[in-house]
Amino acid sequence: xxxxxxxxxxSGVQYALIALGLTLIFALMNVLxxxxxxxxxxxxxxxxxxxxxLGMPFFVGLLATAATLCLVGxxxxxxxxxxxxxxxxxEESSMxxxxxxxxxxxxLILIVFGEKHRGVPSVASGVLRIGDAYVPYGxxxxxxxxxxxxxxxxxxxxxxxxxxxxxxxAQDREAAQLQGVDVDFYSMIGFAMGxxxxxxSGAMLVSISGVNSGLGTWISIKAxxxxxxxxxxxxxxxxxxxxxxxxxxxFGYQFLPGGETYLVIFIGLIIFLSLRPQGLMGKPWG
Amino acid sequence: xxDRNLAARGALLxxxxxxxxxLLPWLLSDKFYYLGVLTTASALSIIAAGVWLxxxxxxxxxxxxxxxxxxxxxxxxxxxxxxxxxxxxxxxxGMLTALVAVLIGYxxxxxxxxxxxxxxxxxxxxxxxxxxxxxxxTGGAKGITSLPLPGALEVFGITLIPDFSTISSHLxxxxxxxxxTILTFAAMYRLVNSRIGWLFRSLQQNEELAASIxxxxxxxxxxxxxxxxxxxxxxxAFFVAMQQSVYPNTFQVQDSVYFMLYCFLGGLGYVFGPIxxxxxxxxxxxxxxxxxxxxxxxxxxxxxxxxxxxxNGLLSLGESRRQRRAPPAGRVPDTVE
Numbered sequence: 001x002x003x004x005x006x007x008x009x010x011s012g013v014q015y016a017l018i019a020l021g022l023t024l025i026f027a028l029m030n031v032l033x034x035x036x037x038x039x040x041x042x043x044x045x046x047x048x049x050x051x052x053x054l055g056m057p058f059f060v061g062l063l064a065t066a067a068t069l070c071l072v073g074x075x076x077x078x079x080x081x082x083x084x085x086x087x088x089x090x091e092e093s094s095m096x097x098x099x100x101x102x103x104x105x106x107x108l109i110l111i112v113f114g115e116k117h118r119g120v121p122s123v124a125s126g127v128l129r130i131g132d133a134y135v136p137y138g139x140x141x142x143x144x145x146x147x148x149x150x151x152x153x154x155x156x157x158x159x160x161x162x163x164x165x166x167x168x169x170a171q172d173r174e175a176a177q178l179q180g181v182d183v184d185f186y187s188m189i190g191f192a193m194g195x196x197x198x199x200x201s202g203a204m205l206v207s208i209s210g211v212n213s214g215l216g217t218w219i220s221i222k223a224x225x226x227x228x229x230x231x232x233x234x235x236x237x238x239x240x241x242x243x244x245x246x247x248x249x250x251f252g253y254q255f256l257p258g259g260e261t262y263l264v265i266f267i268g269l270i271i272f273l274s275l276r277p278q279g280l281m282g283k284p285w286g
Numbered sequence: 287x288x289d290r291n292l293a294a295r296g297a298l299l300x301x302x303x304x305x306x307x308x309l310l311p312w313l314l315s316d317k318f319y320y321l322g323v324l325t326t327a328s329a330l331s332i333i334a335a336g337v338w339l340x341x342x343x344x345x346x347x348x349x350x351x352x353x354x355x356x357x358x359x360x361x362x363x364x365x366x367x368x369x370x371x372x373x374x375x376x377x378x379x380g381m382l383t384a385l386v387a388v389l390i391g392y393x394x395x396x397x398x399x400x401x402x403x404x405x406x407x408x409x410x411x412x413x414x415x416x417x418x419x420x421x422x423x424t425g426g427a428k429g430i431t432s433l434p435l436p437g438a439l440e441v442f443g444i445t446l447i448p449d450f451s452t453i454s455s456h457l458x459x460x461x462x463x464x465x466x467t468i469l470t471f472a473a474m475y476r477l478v479n480s481r482i483g484w485l486f487r488s489l490q491q492n493e494e495l496a497a498s499i500x501x502x503x504x505x506x507x508x509x510x511x512x513x514x515x516x517x518x519x520x521x522x523a524f525f526v527a528m529q530q531s532v533y534p535n536t537f538q539v540q541d542s543v544y545f546m547l548y549c550f551l552g553g554l555g556y557v558f559g560p561i562x563x564x565x566x567x568x569x570x571x572x573x574x575x576x577x578x579x580x581x582x583x584x585x586x587x588x589x590x591x592x593x594x595x596x597x598n599g600l601l602s603l604g605e606s607r608r609q610r611r612a613p614p615a616g617r618v619p620d621t622v623e
Contacts, residue, residue: 032400084593091399093593095346096550099543100589107583217539221411224404232400260419266412273405274393 002133004254005247010139012246013146014201018219019226019238020153021197027170027233028190030091031081034098036198037219038105043069043199044211045113051207052120058207065203066196073195076101077188102220110213119210142204149200150239153193157235166190170233225269231282240280303468311460318456320572325456327568328463329524332470334548334560336517341554342478343510344490345395349406350518351542352413357383357519358526358536359417362430365527372436373447376523383519384512391511395504410542417534429533436462436527459528466524467561470517475557477513486510540582547589553599562600 018040025033033039043065051061084097124137135143157163165186168176177183202211202219226245230237245265252261273279314320333354340347361379364370370378394405417424424430435455439447450458477483485506488496497503526532551567552559567588571581596602 026400030400032403080590080594084597088597092341092346092550092554093597095400095403096546096589097593099348099546100586100593103540103543103582103586104590107580107586111580111583218411221408221539224408228401228404260415263412263415263419266408266415269408270390270393270405273397273401277397277401 002131004250006130006133006135007253008247008250009243010135010143010246011249012243013143013150014205014242015222015226015246016239016242017146017149017197017201018223019230019242020150020235021194021201022223023227023230023233023235023238024166024197025191025194026227028166029077029081029085029094029187031085031094032098032224033194034095034102034220035076035105035216036194036223037216037221038102038109039069039072039195039198040202040205040219041109041211041213041216042072042105043202044206044215045109045118045202045213046199047203047206048118048120048211052118058123062200062203065199069195069199070192072105073192074188076195077191081191082184082187102216106213106216109216113213115213117210117212118206120207123207138208142208145204146201149197153197154235162186162189225265228269228273228279231279234279234281234283237279237281307461307464311457315454315457321456321460323569323572325460325463325528326525327565328460328467329521329528330545330548330568331561331564332463332467332524333518333521334545334564335470335474336514336521337545338549338554338557338560339474339477339486339510339514339517341549342490343486343507344493345507345511346399346403346546347406347511347514348403348539348542348546349409350514350545351410351537351539352406353383353387353515353518354522354525354541355410355413355417355532355534355537356386356515357522358532359424359430360519361523361526362433362532363423365433366430371439372434372527373439376520376527379523380516380520383522384516387512387515388508391508391515392504395507395511407539407542410537410539414534414538424534427534429531429536431531433527433530433532435530463524466520471558471561478557482506482509544585547585547592550589550592551600553601555598556601559599559601566600 018036021039022033022036025031025036046065046068047058047061050056050064051058080097080101081094084093122136122138124141126137128135128137128140157167165176165181166189168179168181169183169186169190173183205211222245226241227238228241229244230239230241248265249261252264256264310324311321314324333350336353337347337350357379360382361372361375364375364378365372368375390409394402394409397405417429418427420426435450436447436458438445438449438452447458478486485496485501488501489503489507489510493503522537525536529536548563548567549560550563552561552563556562567585571584592599
């Protein structure tokens, strides 16, 4: 049982990191970033290349991932989403654009990195024992790093000037603009931050379970589930949603055969959303 | 609309039908590959019409693949396990899909915007997982294979449609798809220009306002969703009959996204948008055969370019430049042609 809980925490913390990026982009721009899973896969491949192929230290891989995804985020926001959002406020437009970027990233990743499953040598060896549960140090490192990132993210949002600007932007775009917040600039920063968060979680995961180019859609769907559980556009919701999904998955894999875990989760989700459409922490819409 | 305009449109429609029903099958009657491509495009446009209808009530439906899969499995099971004739299984599969859509639709249609998009996207994946894990019924990952070709359709001893194995089945499927497509789009045209079409349009523009003047929005959106899924189920069933097999991967998330793309390419403000979008996209790809490997890349670039430069679709090119810009954010043109 301890093992199941530890596994749940391990996936949950990672998932929370993924959901955080998605919810940030949604809160700032009202854009559902379909390409989130593909950004995650891209991050994983960058680290695979730097750390696994070139043999540089793992942290260099993480840095390179952050830099790459930052560029991708900036480019997406500046070149694609900004012009489309400016011209049309129809949700369909930004949604199809987002689906297009997801397909674009996925096919580019497939062309550049091929379809093989890639793994890297583990970052840390050895196993930690807690009661009946075993935690390999590699996984422990992922848990610690993810938690640190989440805490850093919250502190940044709460206590720095740019963080305050981002929160203002999420609350009310026009009011933020009237107060002198550079809306375009901070949208770009926010999009880049979301992309970096997705990439970093991919980069960490590559050291545990490897990566392949077809993983993206599935990661995006998981991220959507977490955001739906927690409520879209709310930081606490993303973290809670991530932890809940991690636990559900861990318990499901323990007690249910094969792919049925997600079948049960989906059905549960539909029932849950019909009772509480805005998720656990989300505000009712209006 | 002036009489001359109307006559011109009628002539255009007649010419299109003539090419579609007489010229193309006659030219291609022994080129099975191209006949198959056209048949596929017709069937896809039926499914895309369903997606268009959900756009029409203001919802972004990325779950059409799920319903096409449900229809496909329903048709396969009705034929192989129940032993029904294909001609009964096809409409029944559509109706069963619509029933599933009503059951799922009541709770999830309460969701709006991105929430609805997210849940429908998850539905596509759920359907695949369900098909995979309900092995007793669906055959798991191996799917259901070697379904028979459609048999003869006889009413009171008169053969209306001959057994597909006695004629050129490619031509048979082509005409079946063509008939279904024409029926679908005629019905869609009638639907959106009827009273209920106006009500659908009111949902798209403002649900609260519509509800406040006495429109039963909960029922209406379920009706639209059921029609949309009926089309998905029928299209899916047709596909399965044509390929004589169905697998959990027959319709995937990517297909659901492509259906959206077809609608957008044609133009969301036009009933005939989905058919134009599907045919243009699907056929232009067959012409660029070397590109097959890069199809997702090309599709994605096209989607992005479309959103940047032609957000109202191909059919908006037929309107004057000013009109094309005219539909303000948040709605499609009031009259649908």
